[in-house]
Amino acid sequence: MPLLQVRDLAVEFVTADGVVRAVDGLSYAVDAGQTLAIVGESGSGKSVSSLAVMGLLQSPPARIPSGSITFAGTDLLTLSRKQHRAFCGEHIGMVFQDALAALNPVYTVGWQLTEALRARHGLTRRDARRRAMELLDLVQVPAARQRAREYPHQFSGGMRQRAMIAMALAMDPEVLIADEPTTALDVTVQAQIMKLLAEIQAERDMALILITHDLGVVASVADTVTVMYAGKAVEQGEVQRIYSRPAHPYTRALLRAIPRLDHKGRQLDVIPGRPPDPLHLPDGCAFHPRCDRAEDVCRAAPPPPLAELPGGGSAACYFAVEVMADGKPAERAES
Amino acid sequence: MGNPPSAPSPDVVLEVQDLVKYYPVKRGVVFKRTVGQVRAVDGVSLALRRGRTLGLVGESGSGKSTLAKVLVGVEQPTSGRILVDGIDVSAMKRAQRRELRRRIQLVFQDPYTALNPRMPAGEIVGEAYAIHPRLVPKGGRARAVRELFDLVGLNPDHVNRYPHQFSGGQRQRLGIARALAVKPQILICDEPVSALDVSIQGQVINLLERLQDELGLAYLFIAHDLAVVRHIADEVAVMYLGSVVERGTETEVYEQTRHPYTRALMSAVPLPDPSMRHRREEIVLSGDVPSPAAPPSGCRFHTRCWLAPLVAGAASDSADVTIDEPAAVPAVCRTDRPELLPQGPPDHLAACHFAEKLTENTTRAEAAR
Numbered sequence: 001m002p003l004l005q006v007r008d009l010a011v012e013f014v015t016a017d018g019v020v021r022a023v024d025g026l027s028y029a030v031d032a033g034q035t036l037a038i039v040g041e042s043g044s045g046k047s048v049s050s051l052a053v054m055g056l057l058q059s060p061p062a063r064i065p066s067g068s069i070t071f072a073g074t075d076l077l078t079l080s081r082k083q084h085r086a087f088c089g090e091h092i093g094m095v096f097q098d099a100l101a102a103l104n105p106v107y108t109v110g111w112q113l114t115e116a117l118r119a120r121h122g123l124t125r126r127d128a129r130r131r132a133m134e135l136l137d138l139v140q141v142p143a144a145r146q147r148a149r150e151y152p153h154q155f156s157g158g159m160r161q162r163a164m165i166a167m168a169l170a171m172d173p174e175v176l177i178a179d180e181p182t183t184a185l186d187v188t189v190q191a192q193i194m195k196l197l198a199e200i201q202a203e204r205d206m207a208l209i210l211i212t213h214d215l216g217v218v219a220s221v222a223d224t225v226t227v228m229y230a231g232k233a234v235e236q237g238e239v240q241r242i243y244s245r246p247a248h249p250y251t252r253a254l255l256r257a258i259p260r261l262d263h264k265g266r267q268l269d270v271i272p273g274r275p276p277d278p279l280h281l282p283d284g285c286a287f288h289p290r291c292d293r294a295e296d297v298c299r300a301a302p303p304p305p306l307a308e309l310p311g312g313g314s315a316a317c318y319f320a321v322e323v324m325a326d327g328k329p330a331e332r333a334e335s
Numbered sequence: 336m337g338n339p340p341s342a343p344s345p346d347v348v349l350e351v352q353d354l355v356k357y358y359p360v361k362r363g364v365v366f367k368r369t370v371g372q373v374r375a376v377d378g379v380s381l382a383l384r385r386g387r388t389l390g391l392v393g394e395s396g397s398g399k400s401t402l403a404k405v406l407v408g409v410e411q412p413t414s415g416r417i418l419v420d421g422i423d424v425s426a427m428k429r430a431q432r433r434e435l436r437r438r439i440q441l442v443f444q445d446p447y448t449a450l451n452p453r454m455p456a457g458e459i460v461g462e463a464y465a466i467h468p469r470l471v472p473k474g475g476r477a478r479a480v481r482e483l484f485d486l487v488g489l490n491p492d493h494v495n496r497y498p499h500q501f502s503g504g505q506r507q508r509l510g511i512a513r514a515l516a517v518k519p520q521i522l523i524c525d526e527p528v529s530a531l532d533v534s535i536q537g538q539v540i541n542l543l544e545r546l547q548d549e550l551g552l553a554y555l556f557i558a559h560d561l562a563v564v565r566h567i568a569d570e571v572a573v574m575y576l577g578s579v580v581e582r583g584t585e586t587e588v589y590e591q592t593r594h595p596y597t598r599a600l601m602s603a604v605p606l607p608d609p610s611m612r613h614r615r616e617e618i619v620l621s622g623d624v625p626s627p628a629a630p631p632s633g634c635r636f637h638t639r640c641w642l643a644p645l646v647a648g649a650a651s652d653s654a655d656v657t658i659d660e661p662a663a664v665p666a667v668c669r670t671d672r673p674e675l676l677p678q679g680p681p682d683h684l685a686a687c688h689f690a691e692k693l694t695e696n697t698t699r700a701e702a703a704r
Contacts, residue, residue, distance in 0.1 A: 041532040156623045186394040188620045191603035216605030239609045257537045259566035261604045270537035
């Protein structure tokens, strides 16, 4: 049984203009020591789904009409909000994109870490302080003793992200959810942080859920990938297969749209149009107005279900097998 | 920093010579005194050619945005020269300067804050015609604005909409249309696509390329995404702590890299190809960019350089390597600031004392030899 399993999760927001279905029928699973990447553009529901796992959605306006989130046999959605938060405190940690907003500006980094350790493990102040220093060392904050006395604004972006990872690790989580952990950082610092996360994950046999829009980062760390579009998972599978033989036209188009460092290429292939308005999703497959493969069946209801692919993985497209047989997405760049 | 006086080429529309911009660091409430200087841009020389794109890359704090501000006249340079069509900007009269401002336009990073939320899109785009009335083409301002909308791929019927009614990609198109209204020769694009989603990024990049072909614009394209820069740029300059450390054509900089910082930057960009996962050279730089208020001595990069210790290790008989510091940085890197010198092709420049150690296919192990 997987460590964390999400089944048929739906999240809705009640707004003045109507009900927005931000996540629609999402299922995924992660095992200890595994990395799952959830990829999507802004508004695809990738962050909302992880907030639901953490029990961090404000209700109202958010509501979860269906689905289950099971961690080692416990369905988190059957717990009260308070129990849910306490459960996540013990088992599931989260690292956010904006570390400056996630840390308390009026307390020192050391104080915040120490408090978390005392609350979670019931340590004495002295033990908690020692453990805090160990954690700052672990995430490679130089001169930890001195830096612990500083406030979040005195840290650089990369150091702040390290402090937040230390804070999440203080809880000894079995699953770590990292929501765009390196998006605001320079590439050199991004490389440092991703390397650090991989080392810590291997050492602790932790499950990592990486939420990102950066297909380069995904290619370098993920084991399995879930691609989301307009609230739904449109493709899932093992990372090698997704990059070499994508089965959903959206995945293929995304892979073609990224400029690459290793060759110049000419005109970039683009995805025409833009992501749909979540209040007025198109009929049929939500991607059909932008899809190069769409036929009449895609425009008519119902949207294609997420179906198993030969050789593993799944995709929500009527032409998945054909798209997959079309060959590597990179090949057109050489032509 | 002796820059060889370059022969004026007819293609060069904008030239920057030894540009310096320092910001004073002040202390005290009533009696303010200057206690130091932030060396944001510290001796940069660049040239922009008609119809071509110069990519400028570097980490945050490298001074690339400050350079953009100086070029569009928002900030005054501390020293150095800016030549537009061979004429020194500082020697220009008021009227000439106004004309100059028209010729150099800026496209901002954040399309959400760069547009006045209370102004209809058409007025935003046509606002510059109030300052430059003689630029209004025949047929009037309204028609000119509609044509601009069409040029950047926006629906001309949307001139009365407000910025919030446009998506991120469309707002960036509005920003580009506004810049193009006054018929500039040069566009300074400061991270124009980094706030956009992947699927939209490509649309804006392709638009910029098409406009360049149609209008013969020169671009200074500032970005931290090296893959995007490689795609759009003809020439590339890499900045670190206020200085250019490497400059050359796109192929020279990306394929015959001669500065260890450029090499490290490129190895840090994750490739969208899982099969390359453990087959690529990885250079992870330690620490952050040092403060430009107190830059390191000698070569600014020596505190984070991965090549210098390898070079020092190879020359282990040199006097400055002690047992306490087995992999110390060579003395020359700590004391002498390297000049930007030609590396093979005359236009491929790099500022490193040991640039010759980095030839085409050198790995880290080979550089140590």
